[in-house]
Amino acid sequence: MIKPLLFIFARAPAHGAVKTRLARDIGAMEALRFHRNALAAVVRRFACWSRVHVILATTPLARLDAAAWPRGIPRVDQGHGDLGQRMLRILRHAGHRPALLIGSDIPEAQRAHVAEALVRLAQAPYVLGPTEDGGFWLIGVRRPWLLNQQLLEGVRWSSRHALADTRARLPGSELLGQTLWDVDDGASWSRFKTGQRPNQVVKV
Numbered sequence: 001m002i003k004p005l006l007f008i009f010a011r012a013p014a015h016g017a018v019k020t021r022l023a024r025d026i027g028a029m030e031a032l033r034f035h036r037n038a039l040a041a042v043v044r045r046f047a048c049w050s051r052v053h054v055i056l057a058t059t060p061l062a063r064l065d066a067a068a069w070p071r072g073i074p075r076v077d078q079g080h081g082d083l084g085q086r087m088l089r090i091l092r093h094a095g096h097r098p099a100l101l102i103g104s105d106i107p108e109a110q111r112a113h114v115a116e117a118l119v120r121l122a123q124a125p126y127v128l129g130p131t132e133d134g135g136f137w138l139i140g141v142r143r144p145w146l147l148n149q150q151l152l153e154g155v156r157w158s159s160r161h162a163l164a165d166t167r168a169r170l171p172g173s174e175l176l177g178q179t180l181w182d183v184d185d186g187a188s189w190s191r192f193k194t195g196q197r198p199n200q201v202v203k204v
Contacts, residue, residue, distance in 0.1 A: 025186030
């Protein structure tokens with residue numbers, strides 16, 4: 001059986017180039033440390049899971065072969081464009097198999113969430129994993145080869161409207177049952193450091 005592809009969206013771990021909003025609150029070095037640890041954690045969580053095949057979707061291209069990337073995981077370049085264009089390009093890379101794409105800065109994200117997304121994709125054309133700030137941490141597509149590169153034009157990225165705008169452009173999309181949170185500022189970083197994870201679920 002051909003496994004669905006699970007892409008992990010990640011920026012090359014370089015000082016001053018990752019988690020810039022978070023870095024304004026906690027400093028570039030601490031933001032880089034979080035980025036590296038979060039990426040390593042999500043790779044460990046999913047790389048050996050038998051239900052998916054994991055690929056890192058990386059940027060920028062110049063760092064595609066950087067030694068800092070987790071070893072043993074295939075990598076593809078996100079390419080150019082806004083967030084929507086890059087996500088669609090990566091999802092289309094899956095060809096004729098279901099594909100999911102997740103971020104690398106969601107402490108709560110577990111295998112159970114992705115398992116739910118796979119179940120929903122058996123019926124729905126799209127699935128989204130909502131976040132508390134109005135965005136989403138997961139997008140899944142049942143037939144990625146049919147995606148139009150302009151499908152997500154006009155989405156207000158990095159705003160509280162991102163999820164609603166995206167759903168409006170994906171007819172028949174479903175939401176995962178749990179809303180998670182991401183670490184993108186000092187307040188959410190403190191929440192992460194103090195272990196406040198009220199939505200944490202058991203792995204499957």
